[in-house]
Amino acid sequence: MSHLVRNRVMVGIGSAAVVASLIWLVLPVAQQTLPRNNRPIAQPLPRTPPKDKATPESVPPIQFTRVTQSSGIDFQYYGNPSPEHYMTQQNGGGVALFDFDADGQLDVFLVNGSHFELPAESANATNRLYRGGADWQFSDITVAADLEAFGHGMGCTVGDYDSDGFPDLYVACYGRNRLWQNAGDGTFEEVTDFAGVGDELWGTSPAFADLDGDGLLDLYVVNYVHWSPEEPPCMSRHDPPMRLSCSTLERIGQSDVLYKNLGDGRFEEVGKAAGIAIEEVGKGMALTIADLDEDGRLDVYVANDTTPNYFFRNLGSMRFEEVGVAKGVAISENGDVGAGMGVACADYDRDGHFDLSVTNFRHQINDVFRNLGAAGFVATNTELGLDYLSTLPLGFGIVMRDFNLDGWPDLFVANGHIWDLSPAGQGDDYEMLPQLFLNEHGVRFREITDDVGEYFRSRHLGRAAAFGDLDNDGDFDLVVAHMDEPVALLRNDALPEGRVLRLRLIGTQMARQPLGARVEVRIGDEWSIAHIPSGESFQASHDERVILAVGDNARAATVRVWWPGGEKEEWKNVATGELVYLIEGQGRMALPHTQ
Numbered sequence: 001m002s003h004l005v006r007n008r009v010m011v012g013i014g015s016a017a018v019v020a021s022l023i024w025l026v027l028p029v030a031q032q033t034l035p036r037n038n039r040p041i042a043q044p045l046p047r048t049p050p051k052d053k054a055t056p057e058s059v060p061p062i063q064f065t066r067v068t069q070s071s072g073i074d075f076q077y078y079g080n081p082s083p084e085h086y087m088t089q090q091n092g093g094g095v096a097l098f099d100f101d102a103d104g105q106l107d108v109f110l111v112n113g114s115h116f117e118l119p120a121e122s123a124n125a126t127n128r129l130y131r132g133g134a135d136w137q138f139s140d141i142t143v144a145a146d147l148e149a150f151g152h153g154m155g156c157t158v159g160d161y162d163s164d165g166f167p168d169l170y171v172a173c174y175g176r177n178r179l180w181q182n183a184g185d186g187t188f189e190e191v192t193d194f195a196g197v198g199d200e201l202w203g204t205s206p207a208f209a210d211l212d213g214d215g216l217l218d219l220y221v222v223n224y225v226h227w228s229p230e231e232p233p234c235m236s237r238h239d240p241p242m243r244l245s246c247s248t249l250e251r252i253g254q255s256d257v258l259y260k261n262l263g264d265g266r267f268e269e270v271g272k273a274a275g276i277a278i279e280e281v282g283k284g285m286a287l288t289i290a291d292l293d294e295d296g297r298l299d300v301y302v303a304n305d306t307t308p309n310y311f312f313r314n315l316g317s318m319r320f321e322e323v324g325v326a327k328g329v330a331i332s333e334n335g336d337v338g339a340g341m342g343v344a345c346a347d348y349d350r351d352g353h354f355d356l357s358v359t360n361f362r363h364q365i366n367d368v369f370r371n372l373g374a375a376g377f378v379a380t381n382t383e384l385g386l387d388y389l390s391t392l393p394l395g396f397g398i399v400m401r402d403f404n405l406d407g408w409p410d411l412f413v414a415n416g417h418i419w420d421l422s423p424a425g426q427g428d429d430y431e432m433l434p435q436l437f438l439n440e441h442g443v444r445f446r447e448i449t450d451d452v453g454e455y456f457r458s459r460h461l462g463r464a465a466a467f468g469d470l471d472n473d474g475d476f477d478l479v480v481a482h483m484d485e486p487v488a489l490l491r492n493d494a495l496p497e498g499r500v501l502r503l504r505l506i507g508t509q510m511a512r513q514p515l516g517a518r519v520e521v522r523i524g525d526e527w528s529i530a531h532i533p534s535g536e537s538f539q540a541s542h543d544e545r546v547i548l549a550v551g552d553n554a555r556a557a558t559v560r561v562w563w564p565g566g567e568k569e570e571w572k573n574v575a576t577g578e579l580v581y582l583i584e585g586q587g588r589m590a591l592p593h594t595q
Contacts, residue, residue: 060448060451060452060494061404061406061438061448061494062403062404062410062436062438062448062452062492062494063452063453063492063493063494064436064452064453064455064456064477064478064490064491064492064493065453065454065490065491065493066453066454066455066488066489066490066491067136067489067490067491068486068487068488068489070136071136071137071138071489072130072137072138072139072140073108073110073130073138073140073486073487073489074486075110075112075128075130075486075487076482076485076486076487077092077093077110077111077112077113077463077481077482077483077487078112078113078114078115078120078123078125079113079114079115079118079120079125079152080092080113080483080484081420081461081483081484082115084115084116084117084233085233085234085243085244085245086115086116086229086233086245087225087227087231087245087246087251088113088152088174088202088227088229089113089245089483090245090418091154091204091285091463091539092113092396092461092463092464092481092482092483092539093110093111093112093113093153093154093463093464093481093539094110094111094153094154094155094156094171094172094205094464094481094539094540094541095108095109095110095111095156095464095465095466095479095480095481095487095539095540095541096108096109096110096156096157096158096169096466096540096541097109097466097467097468097470097479097541097542097543098158098167098541098543098544099132099167100129100131100145100166100167100169100182101131101166101186102165102166104472105131105132105133105134105472106132106468106469106470106543107129107130107131107132107138108129108130108132108138108470108479108489109127109128109129109130109147109156109158109169110127110128110129110130110481110487111127111153111154111155111156111171111539112125112126112127112128112150112153113125113152113153114150114151114152114153116229119150120150120151121150125150126142126147126148126149126150127142127147127148127149127153127171128140128142128147129141129142129145129147132470135471136470136471136489136491141186144186144187145186145187145188146180146187146188146189146190147169147180147188149171149178149190151173151174151175151176151178152173152174152175153171153172153173154171154172154173154174154202154203154204154205154539155171155172155203155204155205155206155222155286155464155538155539155540156169156170156171156172156206156539156540156541157169157170157205157206157207157208157219157534157535157541158170158208158541159207159208159209159217159219159513159515160182160217160511160512160513161208161216161217161219161261162181162265163215163216163511163512164182164184165184165512166182166183166184167182167513168180168181168182168188169182169188170197170206170208170219171206172203172204172205172206172221172222172539173203174202174203175200176192176198176199176200177192177197177198177199177200177203177206177221178190178192178198179191179192179195179197179198181195181265191265194265194266195265195266195267196259196266196267196268196269197219197259197267199221199223199257199269201223201224201254201257202223202224202225202226202227202254203221203222203223203224204222204223204224204284204285204286204539205221205222205284205285205286205287205535205538205539205540206219206220206221206222206535207219207220207287207288207289207515207534207535207541208220208513208515208534209289209298209515209516209534209564210298210510210511210514210515210516210564210565211258211260211289211297211298211300211314211318212260212316212317212318213297213316213510213564213565213566214261214263214565215507215509215510215511215565216261216262216263216511217261217511217513217515218258218259218260218261218267218318219258219259219261219267220256220257220258220259220276220287220289220300220535221256221257221258221259222256222282222284222285222286222287222302223253223254223255223256223257223282223284224248224253224254224283224284224285224305225248225251225252225253225254225283225305226251226252226253226254227246227251231246233245233246234246234247234250236419236421236424238421238424242421242423242424244419245418245419247306248283248305248306248339249306251283252280253280253281253282253283253284253304253307254280254282254283254284255271255276255277255278255279255280255282256271256276256277256278256282256284256302257269257271257277258270258271258274258276258277258318260318270318273318273319274318274319274320275312275319275320275321275322276300276310276312276320276322278310278322281304281307281308282302282304282307282310283304283305283306283307284302284303284304284305284310285303285304285305285340285341285342285538286302286303286340286341286342286343286535286536286537286538286539287300287301287302287303287343287535288300288301288343288344288345288356288533288534288535288536289301289515289516289534289535290345290354290516290518290531290534291354291516291518291531291562291564292311292345292354292356292371293313293327293374294353294373295314295566296562296565296566297314297315297316297564297565297566298314298516298534298564299311299312299313299314300312300314300320301329301343301345301356302343303340303341303342303343303358303359304340305339305340305341306337306338306339307337308324308325308330308331308337309324309329309330309331309338309340309358310322310324310330311323311324311327311329311330313327326376327376327377328369328376328377328378328379329356329367329369329376329377332360332364332365332367332379333365333367333379333381333382334365336364338358338360338361338364338365338367339360339361339364340358340359340360341358341359341360341361341394341395341396341398341538342358342359342395342396342397342398342413342414342465342537342538343356343357343358343359343398343535343536343537343538344356344357344358344398344399344400344411344536344537345357345400345531345533345536346400346401346409346530347371347409347528347529347530348368348370348400348408348409348411348439348442349370349442350407350408350442350528351371351442352373352527352529353370353371353372353373354371354529354531355368355369355370355371355377355400356368356369356371356377357369357381357398357400357411358398359390359395359396359397359398359413359538360390360395361394362391362392362393362394362417362428363391363392364391365381365386365387365390365391366381366386366390366395366398366413367379367381368380368381368384368386383444384443384444384445385444385445385446386437386445389435389437389447390413390435392429393413393415393429393432393433393435394415394416394417394418394432395413395414395415395435396413396414396415396416396462396463396464396465396538397412397413397414397462397463397464397465397466397480397481397537397538397539397540398411398412398413398414398465398537398538399411399412399465399467399476399478399536399537400412401467401476401547402439402476402547402548402549403436403475403476403492403494404438404494404495404496404497405474405475405494405496405497405498405500405547405549406497406549407497407528407549407551408439408440408441408442409439410436410437410438410439410445411435411436411437411439411445412434412435412436412437412465412478413434413435413436413437414434414460414462414463414464414465414480414538415432415433415434415435415460415462416430416431416432416460416461416462416463416482416483417429417430417431417432417461429459430461431459431460431461431484432459432460432461432462433449433456433457433458433459433460434449434455434456434460434462434480435447435449435456436448436449436452436456453490455488455490460480460482460484460485460488461482461483461484461485462480462481462482463480463481463482463483463538463539464480464481464537464538464539464540465478465479465480465481465537465538465540466478466479466480466537466540466541466542467479467537467542467543468542468543468545469502469543469545469547470489470491471491472579473492474496474500474502474547474577475492475494475496475500475547476492476543476547477489477490477491477492478490478492496549497549497551498549498550498551498552498553499549499550499551499552499553499554499576499577500547500548500549500550500576500577501521501546501547501548501549501550501556501559501574501576501580502545502546502547502576502577502578502579502580503519503545503546503548503559503574503579503580503581503582504544504545504546504579504580504581504582505517505519505532505544505546505561505581505582505584506581506582506583506584507563507584508583508584508585508586509563509567509584509585510563510564510565510567510584511564513532513544514532514561514563514564514584515532515533515534515544515564516531516532516534516564517531517532517561517562517563517564518530518531518561518562519531519532519546519548519559519560519561519562520558520559520560520561520562521548521550521556521558521559521560522556522557522558522559522560523550523551523553523556523557524553524557528548528549530546530547530548531546532544532546545579550576553576554575554576554577555573555574555575555576556573556574556576557572557573558570558571558572559571559574559582561582561584563584569582569584569585
């Protein structure tokens with residue numbers, strides 16, 4: 001079978017996939033285009049005052065129910081933790097939520113690990129793909145989909161790099177990374193060698209996005225540190241000393257890699273020429289890709305562990321400038337260099353700019369950087385009330401999304417230590433409670449962890465966290481991976497305050513899956529913004545559909561899309577409630593969900 005970009009016959013994936021595939025046959029027409037460097041900045045969005053209606057105390061504003069046990073997903077990451085304390089046993093495996101077979105239902109892909117003494121093959125500890133069905137039922141189709149694979153897996157990303165309408169899958173590893181091309185018939189084919197993306201550094205979090213505006217998804221891979229299993233574990237400074245996996249402080253960082261999509265199924269590594277390959281400094285754990293400076297080009301933000309975070313400003317033509325310090329997002333508000341783990345991106349204060357939040361190590365604050373537009377970013381975690389609440393836990397996966405659909409993005413954090421220090425009697429927790437913070441109209445985040453469900457009252461070694469509408473009811477559910485227990489599926493049972501706008505973007509001239517694209521929505525006299533997630537959280541990939549609260553409105557007055565590359569397009573009177581497909585240059589197409 002040829003590895004080149006090709007048309008495929010869709011077999012055995014349901015009538016919904018056939019209907020969805022017709023979207024890709026629409027030819028592009030003229031659209032509104034603005035020069036790349038002449039993009040108007042969105043007008044500031046007014047802060048909506050708190051509503052005067054009282055909420056019954058018996059009804060929490062957000063509620064999650066763990067539904068893993070009855071779902072058919074019984075996955076647990078293999079190899080961690082173990083008495084050998086290998087450094088690879090700190091991070092855990094990634095989570096991807098995506099509709100691989102175009103049936104309208106999100107599927108779940110989970111990355112597995114290994115152990116140097118007892119490799120994953122001997123334990124049949126493969127990566128797993130679970131096909132989603134109705135009523136939170138999932139079936140393990142890993143073997144049927146040709147996705148069995150073993151190794152020290154870390155993060156993963158999903159992207160339609162060959163523009164055939166079916167999302168492809170990339171997994172970062174300690175060792176050789178791997179790419180699987182979606183055949184469109186329910187199976188995948190590994191094409192790592194042909195595509196030229198089998199980097200063998202320690203990959204943590206990858207992400208697809210069209211970084212040069214040529215209509216093809218490129219691939220950014222965050223790398224970690226130099227380490228070998230032959231190196232002995234480290235000893236703590238306790239009395240008596242404890243055997244632990246080594247700290248990142250004692251290791252040399254690895255530069256990230258950037259693959260340019262050549263359009264024929266192959267990629268070219270261009271990291272050094274692009275300006276993102278910074279030797280020995282970066283110790284990357286997570287990233288997000290979005291137009292953070294609003295110039296029409298997608299930028300890359302990387303959370304580094306014990307080194308300053310990177311802000312790679314996109315200069316165009318696949319060239320980047322690292323401006324983390326100048327933008328105010330390299331270090332924490334107190335001047336400390338954090339141990340960055342996860343990254344969230346959303347407009348938490350509804351001022352029209354994408355803000356950033358970064359999880360850090362225990363005894364460090366989690367950062368929130370408010371985007372001021374042309375003036376850069378300013379740290380606001382202190383005024384938001386997050387400093388004390390984030391200092392004791394060690395955060396990994398982080399999600400900033402509007403869980404109760406009141407129009408304000410809330411904050412979820414998966415916590416868990418990398419070391420079990422309890423025998424030393426130092427008071428450091430190993431398993432930790434996750435946290436959920438309610439956004440109080442962009443002024444403060446109030447912790448409501450105790451009131452939002454059974455999962456939040458138990459301790460975990462939390463790692464990757466992915467968000468998406470797994471049951472197609474119009475809100476964000478969560479999938480959280482752990483180190484020492486099965487993955488958790490968390491159904492969002494919050495009572496929404498009104499209707500929702502649900503969008504899926506389809507590119508024709510730009511990338512068909514426009515990851516990172518900015519969406520602006522006007523309801524009445526107010527604007528809200530969102531984007532198609534690329535990267536985000538920790539080692540995770542998320543639902544590509546946009547979900548925005550619109551109150552009691554049956555229609556959005558205006559939906560404005562900034563496609564990656566800088567082109568703008570508008571739609572008027574877009575219906576709320578049902579999922580609406582916005583096709584570049586073609587107006588609006590609404591398709592019903594396949595239940």
